Amino acid sequence: MRKAPNIFLRRTIFSAAATFLGTVFALPLVWFVFAPFNARAELGLAIPSPFTLSNFATVFQNTFAMQALLNSLIQAAGGVVLVGAAATLAAYALSRSPIPGKGAVTYILLLFSSVVSGSAAMVPIFLIISAAGLIDTHLAVILVFAGGLLPTAMFILRDFIDAIPRSYEESAMVAGASPLQAFFDVALPVIRPGIVVVVVWAFVNIWGSFLIPFILLRSDKLMPASVAIYSFYSEAGTPIVTLLAAYSLIYSLPVIALYLFVNWKFGFRFFGGIKS
Amino acid sequence: MKKFSLLSTRAGALFLAPATALVGVFVIIPFFWVIFVSFTNRTLLGRTAVDPDFVGLQNYFALFNPTTFFTRGQFGFSLILTIQFVLLSALIGQALLGLLLAWLSQSVTPTLKSFLQTAVIAAWILPEVVIGFAWFAFLDYDNGTLNMIMRGLGLPPGDWLLQQPFWVIVFFNTWRGAAFSMMLFNSAFQSIPPSYFQAADVAGATSWQKLRDIALPLIRGHVVTDLILITMWTFNVFTPFLLTHGGPSYRTEILSIYTYRIAFKDFEFGKGAAVGVVIMLINLAFALVYLRLAHKKPMEAE
Numbered sequence: 001m002r003k004a005p006n007i008f009l010r011r012t013i014f015s016a017a018a019t020f021l022g023t024v025f026a027l028p029l030v031w032f033v034f035a036p037f038n039a040r041a042e043l044g045l046a047i048p049s050p051f052t053l054s055n056f057a058t059v060f061q062n063t064f065a066m067q068a069l070l071n072s073l074i075q076a077a078g079g080v081v082l083v084g085a086a087a088t089l090a091a092y093a094l095s096r097s098p099i100p101g102k103g104a105v106t107y108i109l110l111l112f113s114s115v116v117s118g119s120a121a122m123v124p125i126f127l128i129i130s131a132a133g134l135i136d137t138h139l140a141v142i143l144v145f146a147g148g149l150l151p152t153a154m155f156i157l158r159d160f161i162d163a164i165p166r167s168y169e170e171s172a173m174v175a176g177a178s179p180l181q182a183f184f185d186v187a188l189p190v191i192r193p194g195i196v197v198v199v200v201w202a203f204v205n206i207w208g209s210f211l212i213p214f215i216l217l218r219s220d221k222l223m224p225a226s227v228a229i230y231s232f233y234s235e236a237g238t239p240i241v242t243l244l245a246a247y248s249l250i251y252s253l254p255v256i257a258l259y260l261f262v263n264w265k266f267g268f269r270f271f272g273g274i275k276s
Numbered sequence: 277m278k279k280f281s282l283l284s285t286r287a288g289a290l291f292l293a294p295a296t297a298l299v300g301v302f303v304i305i306p307f308f309w310v311i312f313v314s315f316t317n318r319t320l321l322g323r324t325a326v327d328p329d330f331v332g333l334q335n336y337f338a339l340f341n342p343t344t345f346f347t348r349g350q351f352g353f354s355l356i357l358t359i360q361f362v363l364l365s366a367l368i369g370q371a372l373l374g375l376l377l378a379w380l381s382q383s384v385t386p387t388l389k390s391f392l393q394t395a396v397i398a399a400w401i402l403p404e405v406v407i408g409f410a411w412f413a414f415l416d417y418d419n420g421t422l423n424m425i426m427r428g429l430g431l432p433p434g435d436w437l438l439q440q441p442f443w444v445i446v447f448f449n450t451w452r453g454a455a456f457s458m459m460l461f462n463s464a465f466q467s468i469p470p471s472y473f474q475a476a477d478v479a480g481a482t483s484w485q486k487l488r489d490i491a492l493p494l495i496r497g498h499v500v501t502d503l504i505l506i507t508m509w510t511f512n513v514f515t516p517f518l519l520t521h522g523g524p525s526y527r528t529e530i531l532s533i534y535t536y537r538i539a540f541k542d543f544e545f546g547k548g549a550a551v552g553v554v555i556m557l558i559n560l561a562f563a564l565v566y567l568r569l570a571h572k573k574p575m576e577a578e
Contacts, residue, residue: 010483011383018380018392021373025395025451028414031421032406035413043412044419082298090295097288105292107567109299114563116307119512119532120555123539123548124306127313147302150295169282179283208403211514215540226405241413248406259401 035245042241055246065247067221068228071138072251075213075224076206078142083149083202088195090150091157092183096166106155113151121148126215136218144216145206153198160194161187197266200258207254225251307556313549320543328546335550349526351551354534358511361446361530366510369450371503374457379487381458382465393458400455408518411448437520441528445516452515457502464498465491497569504566508559531555 035041036055038048059065094102116124125144126135134140168190169182177185210226217223220231229251232244283291314335318328345352377396381389399407414421415436423433436444468491476486492499514532516522522529522537529537535555539548 014380014383014483015385015388017376018384018388021377021380022388022392022395025392025399025454027421027425028410028451029395029398029402031413032410042419043416045421045424086294086298089291093283093288093291097283097285097291099285099288099292102288105296109303111560111563111567112303112307113299114508114566115556115559116303117512117559119514119535120310120552120559121306122532122535123313123545123552124310125302126539127309127545127549128302128306143298144302147298150299151303154295166282173282179287182282204401208405210405210518211536215536226403229405229409239409239412244409248409252402252406255401255403259397 032245032248035241036249038245039242041245055242056250058243059246059250062243064220064228064231065225065243068223068225069251071222071228072207072224072226074138075141075145076203078138079145079149079206080199080202082142082146083153084195084199086146087150087153087157087198088188088191091154091161092187092191094154094158095161096169106151106158109151110155113148117148122211122215125212129216135216136222138222140216141206141213141224144212145202145209149202149205153202156198156201157191157194160197161191164190193266197262200262204255204258310549310552310556313545314553316546318545318549320540320545331546335547338547339550339554349529351534353526354529354531357442357528358530361442361449362507362510365446365449366453366506367503369446370453370457370506370510371499373450373454374502375461377454377458378461378465379483379491381462383483396455396458399451400453404515405518407452408515411519415444438524441520441524445520445528445530448516448519449510449513453506453510457506460498460502461495464495468494500569501566504562504569508562508566511558511562512555 031043031045034046034048037051037053038046039052039054041048041055093099094106099105129135129140129144132140134143164187169186172182172186173179208226213224214227217227220228223231225247229244229247232240232247313328315330315332316328317331317334319325339351344350346356347353377392381392384392402410415423417423417433417435422436426433434440472490472494473486476490481489512532513530514536516528516530517533517536520528522533531551535548535551538544538551
């Protein structure tokens with residue numbers, strides 16, 4: 001009986017701490033919730049009066065801004081298709097074929113991809129892309145992301161395929177299916193949830209990234225939204241806040257939508273190295 | 277009975293080919309190439325762009341030159357700054373905060389838990405340029421949300437990006453990345469049988485005792501994994517560039533931003549490559565430890 005007020009006190013302290021921390025985390029983003037809907041948005045926090053969508057209209061009329069979103073889509077879609085296809089094939093081979101040394105292959109790929117990443121990678125990646133004559137092309141961005149994301153994607157998918165019983169394909173082959181048929185008609189539909197996870201993960205990574213397109217692209221007409229957003233400044237060098245706020249929201253929507261989708265479909269299961 | 281293989285060795289090699297080619301060309305070849313370039317005086321423009329000279333270890337001597345090593349804007353200054361940045365924002369900030377957030381999430385109401393997790397995860401999933409801009413507005417001297425709160429509390433407002441740029445990127449990176457540690461510790465805590473905590477409750481243990489004596493010893497492996505991963509990521513992170521561009525006067529120029537300046541602003545590729553090699557060696561050390569601990573499977577699978 002003596003313990004009851006104690007527990008009550010503890011619950012109160014925990015709830016207060018959680019409320020405080022949640023608020024602290026939310027604070028830098030509160031401005032971002034209101035500014036897109038405020039026609040006179042500035043850097044200060046203000047409730048829009050009236051709520052308006054005029055900032056979005058401005059964005060949709062800005063051809064450069066819209067082109068940049070399209071560029072982001074081209075690069076992310078290209079990268080995702082390459083990563084998804086190559087990682088599925090490779091992960092299946094690593095799981096199901098008797099290739100000697102396949103464990104070592106996975107290990108070496110993972111090791112290299114974590115060593116040649118981030119700040120260490122920018123110089124060598126720029127050099128190889130310029131040697132290939134691909135500077136300032138969509139293809140450069142797509143290939144670099146595909147190479148960088150593939151090892152982790154293969155690893156996630158291999159774990160996934162290892163968990164599927166081999167008897168599915170074995171019985172198909174006993175019934176006369178070729179190995180290719182067993183892969184496409186039997187294994188692929190079962191692996192699909194794993195592919196979806198990898199594809200979403202790769203898309204979010206490419207869509208949001210700044211550094212790679214920033215160093216590999218030159219011309220305005222190829223810039224993805226992450227880089228183009230830095231040209232929404234007036235000639236005096238001050239940000240055009242209304243445009244930036246609305247654009248940031250539009251640009252964030254696919255990421256938020258995909259997060260909610262994964263959360264709803266799979267529950268937010270934990271994947272190690274979900275961000276590279 | 278020997279398991280018959282579903283894919284012949286030949287077909288398997290064919291399946292592996294596209295991935296191997298992509299990773300080979302865009303990850304493995306660049307690794308060796310950057311080592312080679314670090315021994316030359318290659319630049320972006322001019323004669324040495326097409327026909328660089330072999331200069332031996334000169335670039336490395338320049339980086340580790342003791343007379344300039346600790347000077348602001350030099351490699352040594354940047355390296356030390358990066359180590360402080362990793363210690364404060366990843367090991368102390370993200371890991372401790374992540375642990376606290378996960379522990380709180382276990383013991384508050386579901387509504388409060390989802391509020392807390394939504395706020396923390398939003399900081400983590402939104403694209404980095406959006407986050408950079410939101411913080412730029414948040415820290416604005418005249419109208420920013422932070423100074424609005426400071427004034428409201430009767431405290432003096434600050435021009436944070438000019439006065440405390442280093443602490444800004446430390447808090448920024450802590451805020452941005454805490455979600456990862458929180459989620460990892462969340463799943464770690466959930467793997468502990470609830471009966472352990474119920475037994476402790478019966479014995480009248482406090483929350484702190486339960487964390488220290490039951491939870492932490494059981495999730496030691498997760499803690500090590502978390503520390504290595506967030507150290508590696510923070511060590512390589514470029515996002516603070518979006519907030520400070522490495523300034524003012526190099527005070528936030530962590531190694532990633534230093535590399536960018538040397539290679540793409542000053543166009544000294546040879547020297548930039550040497551910095552890249554040093555970073556890769558440090559990455560390699562972390563990666564080897566991590567792969568030994570966490571991903572033993574690919575080696576054992578053989």
